[in-house]
Amino acid sequence: MKNKTYLQPGNLVDLLLDAICVVDKEGYFVFASPACERVFGYSADEMIGRVMIDMVYPPDRERTLQAARDIMSGNSKPNFENRYLRKDGQIVHILWSARWSEEDQVRIAVAHDISERKRSESLQAALFAISEAAHSTTDLPGLFQQVHMIVGELLPAIHFSVVLHNQQTGELSFPYRADERQQASAAYAPDAEVFGTEVIRSGKTLLLSAETLAQQPEHLRKLHFDSLYWLGVPLNSHQGTIGALIVQSHSLAEKDKELLQFVSTQVATAIERQQMISHLQFMAQYDQLTGLPNRALLSDRLQLALVRAQREQLQLALLFLDLDKFKQVNDTLGHAAGDLLLQLVAERIQQCLRAMDTVARFAGDEFVVLLEDFRSPDHAAMIAEKIRKALNQPFDIQGQSQRVLPSIGIALYPQHAADSQQLLHQADNAMYLAKKNGGNRYQLGAEQRLNCDIQL
Incomplete structure (x- = not known):
């Protein structure tokens, strides 16, 4: 042995x-x-x-x-x-x-x-949390705030930014930017823009520190580092690079780069999903040509406005507006010119209103304005006249000067109707009376009392 x-x-x-x-x-x-x-x-x-x-x-x-x-x-x-x-x-x-x-x-x-085990568990928890946030958060700023909190649990970030790239215009935007106290911070925005542009342009993850600057292009060497590290990870989707996550910290390592890359895939998917939902919601509620609320959204806002008016004993008004002889523009200049004219009309109407008021494209060349929270019926008439004068100012359409002559009908709650359908019907009837009497005027209610002082 x-x-x-x-x-x-x-x-x-x-x-x-x-x-x-x-x-x-x-x-x-x-x-x-x-x-x-x-x-x-x-x-x-x-x-x-x-x-x-x-x-x-x-x-x-x-x-x-x-x-x-x-x-x-x-x-x-x-x-x-x-x-x-x-x-x-x-x-x-x-x-x-x-x-x-x-x-x-x-x-x-x-x-x-047990750091590696904890890191793996944290990653799984982060992915679940990001997925949950993507499904439960109704807007992108809310989603970015959730992502910031999640990333903050994984690595020591003193600044966190989300930069998005508009592939149509090439412009960058910073929909979310905050420091370690969750407070908005714009002090480093210029550097963040330079850094974010480089990450998006290259489509690659970039980890920089003062020690590694010598190997970088001149425009990156101008960044302010002090004792900070910069980490940028592209947000890649099937459509290309849609943005980047940017982190600044006093201490970052290769494992942090891998971690943020892992998270960025989920974030990009979540952003795409939110953008798709927002686009679908916009298409369902807004007119694609003018960007104004459509008939469905107008109906929702009118119902809510009536509830408030009934509860608080307020007045509201509907202005039903039709463009006289609009068809002639389409027939003589073409539909593209007609579309442009409708867009310009929508802009001018909006300029005549308060932020709390609503203007919707109802159909074709018809618009409806919802006015809330006023004390005198004269308010609606003043707005109608303001819109009429604004639209009478010439529009430049394909090098030709065009004037728009509107017929506007006004219906008031509770004087003319007590519910949304009747209110809309009364405003529509008033508009036809204005049109019947020569157009380019407004009619208050479906009565035979017209604003006859308007010079055509």
Whole structure:
């Protein structure tokens, strides 16, 4: 039988992948195995004499001290998790198995690095959270705020931006930009625009620091770095690069780049989905030619306005507007010219209204204006006359001067009707009376009392 050479106990401790730490009752390290350097970044000699709690990630310190008190009371902790700050500033997740030695008056603990497991779990949680946000958030700014919070849990970002690229115009926009306190910050916008443009142009992830600037093009070397790192990840979709996520931090590594790349795929999908939903909603509620609310959206707003008016005993008015002899423009100049004229008419009507008022394209060359929150019936007449005069100013259509002569009917709630259908019907009838009496005028109610002072 061959003689066997057995390793000494001390050598076995040196070979362990997990770190062994011994802490006295005052909280000082009195022993650290060689594996501590792999886990914490500090050599055993550097750790001995240090205060244990000073190495703990600040948000975890209170519960770590409570766990230490429990252990010293005789309660072993076989599965305690907390986070430590490595020597290089990175956060490491530790699974501890610890007990108290009453005889030696020390805590003896084994530290297992579970950072990779935690990172994987965090990624899965982030992907789920982003997917959930994409389905539950009804607007892109709300989605970007959710993504900022999710990314903030994964890497130490002091600034976070979303930059989007309009592929039709080539323009960049910053729909979301915030600092580590979730507050809007425009101080670094010019640099962010330069950096974001480069990421989108190249379609590649870019991680820059002051040390790596020498290898970069001149326009990137002009960025303000100080002690910051810049990380930009393109938002790639099947349509191309639609934007980028930009992060600034005091500490970023290759693993952070991989992490943000992983997240960016989900973010790009979520953005596309939200944009598609917004586009479909716009198509369902707005006129594609003029961008004005369509008949369906007008109906919804009118119903809500009537409820408010009934509850608060307010007045409201509908102005039904038709363009006299509009067909002649289509027949003489073509439908493209007619479409342009309708767009210009829509703009001029909007300029005559308050932000709270609604103008909708009802059909063809017909528009309806909803006026709320006024005290005198004269208000509706004043607006009608303002619109008439605005439309009478010449339009330049394909180099030709065109005047628009509108016929406008006015119906008031509650004087002329008590519900939306009757109100619209009364305004429509009033418009036809105005048209019947020569056009380019307004008619208040379906009565024979016209604004006869208008010079045609």
